[in-house]
Amino acid sequence: MALLVQKFGGSSLATAEKVMRAAKRAVAQFEDGRQVVVVVSAQGDYTDHLIEMARAIHASPDPRELDALIAVGEQVSSALMALAIHKLGYGAISLTGAQAGIRTDEVSTKARIRTIDTARVRSELAEGRIVIVAGFQGVDREDNITTLGRGGSDTTAVALAAALGAERCDIFTDVEGIYTADPRIVPEARWTPSIDYDELLEMASLGAQVIHYRAVELAKRYDVVFRVRPSYNESEGTLVCNLSDQMEQVDVRGAALDAGEAKVTIRGVPDQPGVAARIFSRIARDGINVDMIVQNVSEQGLADVSFTVMESELTRAMDIAESLSDKLSAAGAESDSDIAKLSIVGIGMRSHAAVADKMFRALAEEGINILMISTSEIKLSCVIRRAAGEKALRAVHRAFELDRESQPEE
Amino acid sequence: MALLVQKFGGSSLATAEKVMRAAKRAVAQFEDGRQVVVVVSAQGDYTDHLIEMARAIHASPDPRELDALIAVGEQVSSALMALAIHKLGYGAISLTGAQAGIRTDEVSTKARIRTIDTARVRSELAEGRIVIVAGFQGVDREDNITTLGRGGSDTTAVALAAALGAERCDIFTDVEGIYTADPRIVPEARWTPSIDYDELLEMASLGAQVIHYRAVELAKRYDVVFRVRPSYNESEGTLVCNLSDQMEQVDVRGAALDAGEAKVTIRGVPDQPGVAARIFSRIARDGINVDMIVQNVSEQGLADVSFTVMESELTRAMDIAESLSDKLSAAGAESDSDIAKLSIVGIGMRSHAAVADKMFRALAEEGINILMISTSEIKLSCVIRRAAGEKALRAVHRAFELDRESQPEE
Numbered sequence: 001m002a003l004l005v006q007k008f009g010g011s012s013l014a015t016a017e018k019v020m021r022a023a024k025r026a027v028a029q030f031e032d033g034r035q036v037v038v039v040v041s042a043q044g045d046y047t048d049h050l051i052e053m054a055r056a057i058h059a060s061p062d063p064r065e066l067d068a069l070i071a072v073g074e075q076v077s078s079a080l081m082a083l084a085i086h087k088l089g090y091g092a093i094s095l096t097g098a099q100a101g102i103r104t105d106e107v108s109t110k111a112r113i114r115t116i117d118t119a120r121v122r123s124e125l126a127e128g129r130i131v132i133v134a135g136f137q138g139v140d141r142e143d144n145i146t147t148l149g150r151g152g153s154d155t156t157a158v159a160l161a162a163a164l165g166a167e168r169c170d171i172f173t174d175v176e177g178i179y180t181a182d183p184r185i186v187p188e189a190r191w192t193p194s195i196d197y198d199e200l201l202e203m204a205s206l207g208a209q210v211i212h213y214r215a216v217e218l219a220k221r222y223d224v225v226f227r228v229r230p231s232y233n234e235s236e237g238t239l240v241c242n243l244s245d246q247m248e249q250v251d252v253r254g255a256a257l258d259a260g261e262a263k264v265t266i267r268g269v270p271d272q273p274g275v276a277a278r279i280f281s282r283i284a285r286d287g288i289n290v291d292m293i294v295q296n297v298s299e300q301g302l303a304d305v306s307f308t309v310m311e312s313e314l315t316r317a318m319d320i321a322e323s324l325s326d327k328l329s330a331a332g333a334e335s336d337s338d339i340a341k342l343s344i345v346g347i348g349m350r351s352h353a354a355v356a357d358k359m360f361r362a363l364a365e366e367g368i369n370i371l372m373i374s375t376s377e378i379k380l381s382c383v384i385r386r387a388a389g390e391k392a393l394r395a396v397h398r399a400f401e402l403d404r405e406s407q408p409e410e
Numbered sequence: 411m412a413l414l415v416q417k418f419g420g421s422s423l424a425t426a427e428k429v430m431r432a433a434k435r436a437v438a439q440f441e442d443g444r445q446v447v448v449v450v451s452a453q454g455d456y457t458d459h460l461i462e463m464a465r466a467i468h469a470s471p472d473p474r475e476l477d478a479l480i481a482v483g484e485q486v487s488s489a490l491m492a493l494a495i496h497k498l499g500y501g502a503i504s505l506t507g508a509q510a511g512i513r514t515d516e517v518s519t520k521a522r523i524r525t526i527d528t529a530r531v532r533s534e535l536a537e538g539r540i541v542i543v544a545g546f547q548g549v550d551r552e553d554n555i556t557t558l559g560r561g562g563s564d565t566t567a568v569a570l571a572a573a574l575g576a577e578r579c580d581i582f583t584d585v586e587g588i589y590t591a592d593p594r595i596v597p598e599a600r601w602t603p604s605i606d607y608d609e610l611l612e613m614a615s616l617g618a619q620v621i622h623y624r625a626v627e628l629a630k631r632y633d634v635v636f637r638v639r640p641s642y643n644e645s646e647g648t649l650v651c652n653l654s655d656q657m658e659q660v661d662v663r664g665a666a667l668d669a670g671e672a673k674v675t676i677r678g679v680p681d682q683p684g685v686a687a688r689i690f691s692r693i694a695r696d697g698i699n700v701d702m703i704v705q706n707v708s709e710q711g712l713a714d715v716s717f718t719v720m721e722s723e724l725t726r727a728m729d730i731a732e733s734l735s736d737k738l739s740a741a742g743a744e745s746d747s748d749i750a751k752l753s754i755v756g757i758g759m760r761s762h763a764a765v766a767d768k769m770f771r772a773l774a775e776e777g778i779n780i781l782m783i784s785t786s787e788i789k790l791s792c793v794i795r796r797a798a799g800e801k802a803l804r805a806v807h808r809a810f811e812l813d814r815e816s817q818p819e820e
């Protein structure tokens with residue numbers, strides 16, 4: 001019998017009415033002859049509310065206790081969802097992460113799933129019940145409750161789909177699917193009917209917050225086909241799967257703008273082996289996430305090393321950069337937070353060298369200067385002035401004709 | 411090392427401030443060199459709030475799901491309490507009922523504890539931590555979450571104290587302890603420094619809602635010495651233990667008034683063997699709780715059978731009484747809800763025949779008529795007119811000198 005995993009996010013469960021609506025979606029699939037596993041997030045801002053309660057007592061709460069506390073949000077949602085399905089006249093049972101056999105490592109507040117013992121879920125499904133699993137949580141070896149960090153319920157859903165060999169996983173959200181660009185900036189942005197795991201990973205890391213990259217990574221590793229689809233209507237949303245071996249590929253799947261980064265440059269660094277490693281190992285040791293890295297060598301054997309960090313981490317990054325500049329006898333460190341990162345993503349870029357050219361030309365035609373360039377196999381990012389960001393995004397979106405229907409992908 | 415169990419009720423944990431206050435109490439005992447296990451209830455009206463959420467979706471929620479839902483209230487409290495103890499600079503860990511090894515039967519919403527595997531609690535105590543256990547809950551054989559019904563957290567505390575061989579169990583509440591009578595009616599009522607399990611059981615069943623009778627029964631069975639004491643000051647409260655073998659006993663420990671019952675009488679019942687059984691098995695089958703039962707036989711071989719029920723169940727009880735009256739060819743059924751039950755409780759009554767006489771005289775001196783009398787080994791109850799209830803309670807309280815300090819009980 002075909003098995004479907006459905007995941008509902010917090011905004012899709014925020015009221016009793018919305019819970020009933022989600023329950024109807026589960027029942028519809030059950031009525032179609034499928035076994036249905038539903039994964040739920042905490043309602044609305046319930047998790048934030050619980051964190052506030054903890055902070056009212058302790059400014060930096062112990063992660064193990066914080067996990068025990070916030071895991072209740074999903075437990076509440078799962079019980080309410082089971083009751084909603086009962087209300088519709090169908091059998092359903094809620095399971096906590098522990099009851100659903102989800103075992104994680106010991107890293108509180110950002111645990112990773114190690115194994116899933118699906119025995120209980122399978123036996124409840126075999127009894128003809130819809131099974132509701134509290135997302136975002138598991139238990140470690142000692143039965144301590146752990147949570148999976150941001151996007152945890154997506155991860156639970158994909159992991160369960162993999163462990164149960166589900167036909168598909170449906171991630172219900174409050175948007176139409178994955179867009180070619182942020183529709184608040186690019187009005188002509190469209191949702192894209194399908195996208196490759198790698199493309200979505202890049203989009204996710206570029207700030208398209210629809211689904212967390214961990215869940216996408218997991219889906220890619222276990223070949224879990226999933227849909228990101230709206231909870232408020234019947235649209236199919238965006239199918240996420242492996243498209244990389246398709247004959248005819250679109251060049252560019254989408255474009256994204258990130259105005260939350262800042263640039264740090266260390267000037268006049270001696271161009272010797274091991275210097276870059278010294279810089280970035282020091283920065284990594286302080287837990288600062290570095291995004292783009294660019295290095296240029298001048299003729300005097302001195303290099304300028306630039307990198308981007310989250311703007312919120314700029315002060316700490318600059319402290320390190322200045323101290324490194326002294327130690328390396330470099331010419332000094334400087335920062336620039338008046339920047340935005342514009343990226344295009346698409347697996348077709350692997351085989352189409354002309355993509356970069358088209359992007360640079362689109363920016364040039366708008367008179368936009370490029371401060372930094374960084375490429376990966378399926379992504380091309382340019383750092384530009386922040387004020388030009390939205391204009392640049394629209395220009396690139398237009399240049400790649402992302403507003404047009406893509407050709408069928410067969 | 412001496413071990414103490416402390417239990418904090420919902421009103422003692424209603425705010426972050428109150429949680430901190432409770433945490434200080436736990437730490438004080440730990441500082442005195444004791445191992446400390448803390449059992450917590452859900453904060454304030456959190457459980458009611460969760461039940462409302464369930465009812466908004468399903469008018470009669472499935473008990474298994476209701477338990478999964480409402481158990482989170484205590485889970486939240488336990489994590490917050492652990493954080494509060496951390497804040498004070500001490501080690502603490504919260505455990506759910508399942509993690510604390512509390513196994514129950516399968517009866518959702520009113521499960522009974524079967525076994526407690528104390529391994530985890532003991533190992534955390536051995537690590538020098540204060541252990542916080544979510545009260546009111548456990549898991550059944552299949553790891554489904556169950557709750558223990560009314561007074562469940564008291565039961566958890568006493569059961570843990572028994573399983574761990576605790577020196578004592580402190581039940582913190584928002585009153586000074588057990589009173590000789592309801593101080594709202596009898597201003598001169600005092601808290602009593604010590605009371606026997608059986609006396610407290612009778613008091614609890616008479617509406618002294620300080621602690622649930624199930625917890626008292628359990629304490630009696632396993633000889634768990636406990637204190638009912640205020641959370642807002644340092645008073646010792648009331649010590650509850652086995653006093654029945656003490657040489658010098660007070661006659662009467664306290665008096666209570668219950669104005670929530672109604673009386674049903676079936677008149678002219680044939681006085682034959684098995685008739686009473688027929689009446690009360692029929693009533694029990696309908697789940698109606700009967701309190702007092704009185705039967706008098708007249709000279710014609712006909713009996714009047716009277717019993718009291720909760721006033722809220724009077725309509726159903728009368729329906730049954732009328733149908734029974736027909737079937738038994740009795741003279742008819744009638745009801746009377748203008749009543750109050752006045753009771754005195756004390757293990758000394760076992761050996762002091764004069765107690766009843768003193769009570770009846772106190773009532774007679776106030777001109778109060780007695781409608782029904784019922785006695786047990788340690789209790790004497792009189793049904794009187796409701797309007798006379800409070801006056802009668804004060805008169806009896808005075809007659810037994812309950813406002814005076816009792817003699818030391820050594």
